[in-house]
Amino acid sequence: MGTFGNKVVDVNPAGGRESVNGVTLCVRGHFAHDYLNSGRRLLRPRIRTGGEEVSVSWDDAVSEVSKRLLEIREAHGPSSIGFLGSSKCTNEENYVFQKMGRGILGTNNIDNGGFLCGGNRMSDFHRKTRGLFRTLRLSDIEKADMIFVAGADHGETVPVMGYAVKRAASKGVPLIVVANMGSDLTRLSTLWLRPGPGSGNVGKVIHALSALVHRHNNGIDQAYIDRFTENFDCFERDVRSLDIERLCITAGVDVDALKEAAAIISGRRGVFLAGGEALEANDGGAALDAMINLFLISGNLGRASAGISLSARENNILGAWDMGTVPDHLPGCVDMDDLPARDRLSKAWNANLPAEAGLDTIGMIESAEKGDLKALYIMGENPLRSMPQQERVKAALEKLDLLVVQDILETGTVGIADVVLPGAAPAEKAGSFRNLEGRVQAFTPAVPPPGDAKADLDILGLVAKGLGCPGHEMGLETIRAEIRCVVPLYAGMDGQGNRSWIKGINLTGSEGEGAKVPFAPIVLPEAEENLAYPFAMMAGFRRVHAGSGTRTSNSERVRSSGVGGDMEISEADAGMLGLQEGDPVRIVSEYGIIERDVIINPEMGKGVVFVPRGFSGNDVMNLFPLSQPGKGGAQGWMTCRVNIERSVSGE
Incomplete structure (x- = not known):
């Protein structure tokens, strides 16, 4: 980052051999950073008084937030309070944010903006694959003998992964793409399998392909199946029941092209990448299940430089999840019903943690509509722009007794807040993100926050102190030390926050010994037709x-x-x-x-x-x-x- 007069004026790739991007950088990072110097930056805390927002001191703003949160908990209970964190905020900020919700106020109504980027499906995929997708490294893509991409346009959504795929394809690595639209990747592909417009057709194509790969591999390695997988008999029974040619007709793909794809996949060390169409489409779950089956039946589980990955479009969606900024998992992707893990965390935090999963983002909006959710603390998100039915969302948020928004820019959500807390952009603070390949990337500030804005971690420490828990304003290194203790995935993150990787998983893709990845049932969604909306x-x-x-x-x-x-x-x-x-x-x-x-x-x-x-x-x-x-x-x-x-x- 190049700076002048306490402003970021230039951003370029570091170019180092060990850097994630190397000599490449996406257009957003290279050019769009001028939003940091926008005249719409939030500069001072504000409180809404008599329908008007007025600038106040930090002491007054923090006092208002903490006092009213405690009053609402006392009057309506912990479940009347919600926290919406951000996949654009740091690991440390999300960790303290959810700890404040669970450990101080006693609510599991905690989520982050990644919910709208397929966070629920990502969680489901994590459970089905025993966490396997979380540690495929970008360097493995270029070492693969074959790349399979489904429902993703990496050039538009996750350019750093797109660069790796393009480099591999330009060197002659076979590339198969399943997508409805043309893209940079389809133009480089060895085969472009374009499904018809019907709902669920991406999943149908991959199911048919996994069946063909199974048939192509006549001598299936039973030792591999026994060692790494479960539910193979059910998968084989489902495959025998498929009419491949009819399935290809309904999915809108050519059966000969599908057979060619199966021949490319069979016997090759492969990388399998799924994107937004699988994570965010209505029937994308069928596509993800099909990807699991295709990856397993291709024989690539446990092979070096092979793997499966989901390309989430928010930069720290996995870090926010790892830190527990979700309603149904504790830090470290631990299920809420894992009693020993919850007890360990309760002792570490000296708090009685709520036992039942909380409300997700949609649940909190619907609860606010009903008048049950009374307070919502939003950090780094703008639901009035990101969510569906924006007027409905606005009406729900306006019914709250307290809406706290901690952000860096004037937004529609900021405009209806009761308290506004001006935070800092990544260029203006220290912290870490966890990227899609499992790398923890630490950074330090290039410039200070503008005006009276503060680093978000400092703001959270002040609010926690106002809530009667002064220990939360501890420094960054102390927070990292705590994360290493309570989030085993991050045990390798050193005290200085240098680049590190989340804890590895065994060859079966599980953090537990001996666990296996099950084949998913083959479910074929019905075509969605509507003459009124063709x-x-x-x-x-x-x-x-x-x-x-x-x-x-x-x-x-x-x-x-x-x-x-x-x-x-x-x-x-x-x-x-x-x-x-x-x-x-x-x-x-x-x-x-x-x-x-x-x-x-x-x-x-x-x-x-x-x-x-x-x-x-x-x-x-x-x-x-x-x-x-x-x-x-x-x-x-x-x-x-x-x-x-x-x-x-x-x-």
Whole structure:
């Protein structure tokens, strides 16, 4: 980071051999950092008084927060309080944040913004694979003999992983991509398997492929199956019941291409990468289950430089989870019902921890609507921009007795807060992140926070002291020492926060000895059809925006880049609707309406349209429901059914 006058003015890759990025850096890191110097930075604490926000001292702001939190707990109980942490805040901040919620106020209503990035599915995948996906290193991608990518556009969402895949493909490593849309990776691929627009077709393609790989490997290594896997007999029975050709027809892929892919995978040391379509799409769970089966049946479990990974799009989603900023796990990804682990943590914190899992992000919004949740402390998130049904979310938050927002920029959520606490960006504080390959990356401040803003860890220490627990304002190194003790995954993190890796796992992908990874049942989702909403819309990403665009929309370089949020549609569908390039249209779902101009994309499949997130206030999220009553398990906010209409101005 290059600085001038206490401002970051330049960011470049370090270029070191041991650095994550090497000589590459994504466009957001290289150019969008000017949001750090935005005129919308929060500079002073504020309290809402008589409907107006007024600047106050830190003592007054902290006193207001702690006093009202204690009053609400006394009047309504711990379950009336919620904490929403951030996958954009440091490991240390998230650890202290959830400790304050659980250890001081006694609530498990704790979550982070990664919930909207497929956090629930990631947790489910972690459980099914015994944590296997968490430690595939980026360097392994370039050492593999074959790369399989499903439902991911790494160039737009996780560029550092995309660079590794591209380098491998350019050296001749076979690359198979399963995706609905063209991308940098499909253009480099050995095979592009494009499913039809029906819901769940990515999962159907991978299920068919795993069955073909099994058939291709006639002499399955029974010793490998016995050593590393479970439930193989059920998988084999499911495979025998599949009609591969019919399955290919319903999924919209060519059976010969699928057979070619199976031949490439069989016998090769492979890396398997899943992305947003699996983590965030409504029926992505079927795709993730299929990825487990394909990885297992390919014989790659336990092989060096082979593995499986999920490319989460938030920079520290795994770190926030590891630190316990989730409603159903304690620090270290420990289940709430693990009594010995909970007892150890209770003793370490000298606190009686709540036993039952708390509310997730959606649950807290719904509880606020009902009047049951009375207070919400938000650190580093902007739910009024990131969540579906934004007006509904706003109305719910306005019903709270207390809304505390700790952030760095003026946002819609800050605008309705009762107390605003100005925090610091990563360039302005010390801490660590845990990246997608399991590396813990520590950093120190390049510049001080602007105005009276403080490092978030310092703010949390002040609030904890106000709550009657002064021990929480301990220094960074003391917090790291505590994390090493109570989070075994981080036992290797040294006192200085130097680069380290989370604790390794054994070859079966489990932290426990002798555990095995089970084959997942083959479940084929029914095609989702709706004549009123005939198109499948994908709410994807553009590389200029991070997440919902709260930070990057405050970058002048991003705003002037010329990259827009227009709707992309296939030539065939544009012709059917009589649309030309640049025509204004209305995109209508069961839940909302947005307007965009048309881009005709020759690489788009028929029946699918694409609208990127982050633009126009991220209003594309208003096409999705906040929750889906009657649907069990994790839900996603990446695909939904829509209709396309000419806007009035375009008639």
